[in-house]
Amino acid sequence: MTEAVARPSEALKGTARVPSDKSMSHRALMLGAISAGVTRVSSILEAGDVLSTASALRAFGVSVERIDGTFIVRGDAWRTPARMLDLGNAGTGVRLLMGLAAGQGALCTFTGDPSLMRRPMGRVLDPLRAMGLQADDREGRLPVTLKPSQLRSFTYELPMASAQVKSAVLLAGLGAQGPVTVIEKTPTRDHTERMLKAFGADLETDGHRITLTPGARLVGQTLAIPADPSSAAFPIVAALMRPGSEVVLPEVMLNPRRTGLFATLRRMGAEITEEHLRLVGGEEVADLRVRASPLKAVKVPASDVPDMIDEIPILAVAAASAEGTTRIEGLEELKVKESDRLAATAGLLTAAGVTCRTGDHWLEIDGGDIRGGGTVDTDHDHRIGMATLVLGLSAQEPMRITGAEAIATSFPGFATLMASLGAAIESA
Numbered sequence: 001m002t003e004a005v006a007r008p009s010e011a012l013k014g015t016a017r018v019p020s021d022k023s024m025s026h027r028a029l030m031l032g033a034i035s036a037g038v039t040r041v042s043s044i045l046e047a048g049d050v051l052s053t054a055s056a057l058r059a060f061g062v063s064v065e066r067i068d069g070t071f072i073v074r075g076d077a078w079r080t081p082a083r084m085l086d087l088g089n090a091g092t093g094v095r096l097l098m099g100l101a102a103g104q105g106a107l108c109t110f111t112g113d114p115s116l117m118r119r120p121m122g123r124v125l126d127p128l129r130a131m132g133l134q135a136d137d138r139e140g141r142l143p144v145t146l147k148p149s150q151l152r153s154f155t156y157e158l159p160m161a162s163a164q165v166k167s168a169v170l171l172a173g174l175g176a177q178g179p180v181t182v183i184e185k186t187p188t189r190d191h192t193e194r195m196l197k198a199f200g201a202d203l204e205t206d207g208h209r210i211t212l213t214p215g216a217r218l219v220g221q222t223l224a225i226p227a228d229p230s231s232a233a234f235p236i237v238a239a240l241m242r243p244g245s246e247v248v249l250p251e252v253m254l255n256p257r258r259t260g261l262f263a264t265l266r267r268m269g270a271e272i273t274e275e276h277l278r279l280v281g282g283e284e285v286a287d288l289r290v291r292a293s294p295l296k297a298v299k300v301p302a303s304d305v306p307d308m309i310d311e312i313p314i315l316a317v318a319a320a321s322a323e324g325t326t327r328i329e330g331l332e333e334l335k336v337k338e339s340d341r342l343a344a345t346a347g348l349l350t351a352a353g354v355t356c357r358t359g360d361h362w363l364e365i366d367g368g369d370i371r372g373g374g375t376v377d378t379d380h381d382h383r384i385g386m387a388t389l390v391l392g393l394s395a396q397e398p399m400r401i402t403g404a405e406a407i408a409t410s411f412p413g414f415a416t417l418m419a420s421l422g423a424a425i426e427s428a
């Protein structure tokens, strides 16, 4: 198990492109895998989660090659995998692939690492079974075996705000006998919808209703993946907290369902400006310029959370240095991430001497001086590891993490990139 340490740091300065978007990278590979012809994905995220998806697709007979840094995907005919599909730590990978594979009539078994094994899969299996899927599971958890099944037309109202569940149903719908409609009460990231349309699927969005009508021919595309706003969150918060800092993060994707953290930080007083707005991979992107800013506490309502669902641990770190008490509502979905992120976020704050309180679905953080000096185990959760290290940069004493290898699931080279900006983060 690897360790890393973050020590109190000077101002952060410089320019660094964070790794590419994880959500888009998974989807680009999966859509390439069922499209006619060739899909070329450049600047894909080459991190554990996405490589797990690539490896699972290869087991289905899909050709995924890396040539000069570009991933070349050829769908061709799917076959029954000769082995269990191990999706590692990737919730998005396993849940979207279950939907896709169900639509392709696949016979296959999914498994994962200890974190993925404890995450709920019933949220995807329930609607897929209602469409006609035959599947075996272990009380709603992995391993899950899908059996070739004919899927029906279906309308599903999402019981929770989840882009993964929405996407699984839509991807299964590609192989259904008739249209599939998903109704979402709270909008979530729409990369699946955007990418399905770009590949030629018949998909319509009408307010909160998304309808996929199967039968259209999907054709391979050439696309580039922009930088991941969820990864950018870590150097952004680090720069805001270190007096005198100014950093530029090029090509950060600004899908409106992904920018909740930036909006909240601005409400707290953060200076984050968008430069050179443009389109990459069908999404708006900008170079973000971040200057150190004194932060004030805010109240975050539950309705703001889906647009920053993966950024709550790092928001809590920002709140630890803000003036006043920050309260964040609507955090129930955090309990079913790579770890129980509500408990883990409270745990990392407490380890650094920050006073916080949690309830069933809320978190309160008292901002002020950060003592630091604690050690936190990631428990297979990359975002908890990175949030702890960013906190350590602004603490009086270093913060250490164990299980630092988890960071590579979404942000390979995290310590090196942060060090290039002047942050005192080292792998131990």
Ligand SMILES: O=C(O)C1=C[C@@H](OP(=O)(O)O)[C@@H](O)[C@H](O)C1
Residues within 6 Å of the ligand: 022, 023, 024, 092, 161, 162, 163, 164, 165, 167, 189, 309, 310, 333
């Ligand atoms: O669809 C996606 O790419 C994702 C959706 C979110 O999960 P939920 O659908 O469980 O909210 C998010 O937490 C995850 O990191 C990526």
Ligand SMILES: C=C(OP(=O)(O)O)C(=O)O
Residues within 6 Å of the ligand: 089, 090, 091, 092, 093, 310, 337, 338, 383, 410
């Ligand atoms: C929750 C996350 O990912 P996933 O659900 O894909 O494992 C994440 O990256 O924070």
